[in-house]
Amino acid sequence: MGNCIKLHRKRKKALPIETVFKLPSPLPTWPPGEGFAKGIIDLGGLQVCQISTFTKVWVTYQGGPDDLGAAFFEPSLIPDGFHMLASYGQPNNRLLSGSVLVAKDDTDNQDLLIRPVDYNLIWTSESLGIKQDNNGYIWLPVAPEGYRALGHVVTNTEHKPPIDKIRCVRSDFTDEIENQSWIWGLGKESNANELNCFTIMPMNRGHQQMGVC
Template sequence: MPTDNTAIPVAKPMESIKFDNLLINFTTEFQRVWSTKGSGAELASFWRPSPAPDLLPGYFPLGDLAASADSNISGQRVMAVVCEGDPQSNEPHQQKALSRPDDYEQIWKSSDSGSSGAIWRPIPPDGYVALGLVCSNGHDKPSLNAVRCVRTDLVIASNVGDLIWNDKGSGAKVDFSAWSITPPNAEEGEIYFAPGTFIGANSYDKPFTHAAAYSLRMQIPLQINPAPQLPVLTGFSAPQPLETPAATQTARLPWFAVEDNFMLPIERFSKSPYYHLARTDQYVLIGEGHNTDEKSKLLRWSAPRTLIDKLLQVFTRITSIEVKSAWPTRVSEAGHPVTYSARLTKSFTHTEKSFSGWVKSQAIDIAAIIPKNRMLAVYQLHSRYDLLREDGTQAAVSFTYADSDGLDFAEYPREDNEVCAPAPVTGLPTATDNAP
C-alpha cells in the first residue's frame, strides 16, 4: 500500500477513456487551493487537479478534491480530468461534451476565523451538470475556466458517500459539511466511477434527496474475434487434435477496476493503465465412437468437471472482478483509489443463455445412439478466462466455463435424419455398451 512518502511518477498519460465525445483521463498532480489551518475547525485541505500541459493538453478538472489532512497529496491521490473529444454522432448539431459554468454560487465562507477561504457551487448551463464544488483562497469567485460541466447523458446520478470534513468550530455563520460521491451499481457492460470531487451541504447531517451527486460513465470496450467452428469429421478415423485458438472476446478494463497484488494501486495507473480479460473459446472432444455393427448402438461418455469453484473464488478475491454479477461498489481508499462499480456483459459471461455453467461444475454423463456404420464425435464448448496486464503478463489465475446443457456433435457420413443427438443423462456408467 502507498504511504505518504511514496509518490508514483507518471512518465506518460494513459490512453484516454472515450465515451461519446468525452475524453476522460487521470492525474496525480495537484495544487493546494486552501487549508483550514487556523480556522478553528478540524484540519483539512482543498486541492485542484493540475495535469501537466505537455502530458494532458486541454484537460480540465471537474471540481476540487477535499482531503481530511494538510499533507501534500501530489503523487498520492488520483483524480479524473476531462477533455472535449471529436464528435461521435452524425448529427451536425451535436452538443459539446463539456461547458464552462455560467457562474458560481457561494455556499460557505470561513468568516470570523483565522483562515480565509470559500466554497462555491458551479452553476451549469442547461443540459449540463456540475460534478463537484470549487474552493477559493479568499472570498473571490474562482475563474470560470477552473472547471468544466458535463453533458447530462454522459453522467449517472449517484449517491452521497462518506463524510470528508465539516466546519464545526470554525465560527462561520453557515454550517457546512463535505461529502464523497458513491456511484450506483453499474448496468451491464458499463463502469460508473466517481471523479474524486466532493459535494456539500449547509448542515452537519448527511444530505440525501436534495444533493445533486453525479459520477462518470464508460462502456467496457469488447473486442470480438470470429468464434471457433465445430470440427467436421472427414472419415472414420479418430478426430485430429484441435489447434490452440486465439482469444474469442477480450474485455478491456481500466486500471482502477482491477486489483493487482504485484503493484501498488496508483502504480497500476502508470504501469498497466488497462487490463485485458480474455475469453478463449475452444471445442473440447468429450468422446468419439465408430459403430461398425449392422444395427444402432448406444455409446456413453463422461464429460469431466470444468469450472473449479475455488479457482473462481480466488480470481475474484485477488482481482475484485465479479464474473456472474456486478462488482459491488468499491469505495475509494488506499486499496481502491477510485470509487466505482462495474459489470461485464451477459454475452461475455455466457449468462444471457444459461447460468448453469457457473453453478453446475460437476462431471456429467452423456449417451448417444449411433446408427450403423457411422462415426460420431461429441464436443463441448469450453471458455477459458485469462486476465492479462498491459505488457501481456498474467495477473491472476485462469478459470474455465462450460455450459453443462450445451453439447455438439459431428458425424460421418452426415445424415441428419438417422442420428440421435447426444444428451446429458444421470445414473449411467461410463463404459461403452450395446443398446438393448
C-alpha cells in the same frame, strides 16, 4: 548582568497530508500499452484521465476526522485539451494520496463539455474563527440547461472563480451519486445541520454499470 535563558520554540508537528504517499519501492518499467493502458478512458467521445498532482488552495487545521482539519486542492499538470471538473479535498489525518478526473471532448460537435454560466457562493469560513491558513470559499458552478456541474470549486478569495476554470458535462453523460466517506466538517463528527464535505461514488455500481468517479 542577568542570566541568559535560551528559549526553545516547540516545532509544530507535520500533518500526514503534508507528505505525498509513495510505494515502498518503484514500480517496474512496462512497455507502452494501448486502450486503457494509455491512461485515458474514452466514454463515447468524452475522454477522462486521472490527475494526482495538485496545487494547494485552502487548509483548515480543526474539525473532520481526528480533529486535524482538511486540505483542498485543484489539479495541476493537466494534459493539453483536458479540463478541470472540480476541486479535490482530503482529511489532514492521512498521506496525500488521491486523484481527480479531468475531461476532454473528443467529438466533432464539441458539445459534451461547456463552461458554467456563473458561480454561487454556498459557504465561507470568513466569520467562523477556525484554525486555517486563509479564509476558504466554496462555490457551486451554475451549469447551462442540459448540463451538470460534477463538483464544487474551492478558493481562498472572495472573488468568483474564472468562468473558464472548469467545465460542466452534458447531462446524459452524468450519473446519480451518493456520499462515500466524510472529508471534513466543523466538528469532530459529521453534523447534518452544518457543512459537511464528502467523497462521492456512483449510486449504481457493479461490473455492468457505466459510472466512473
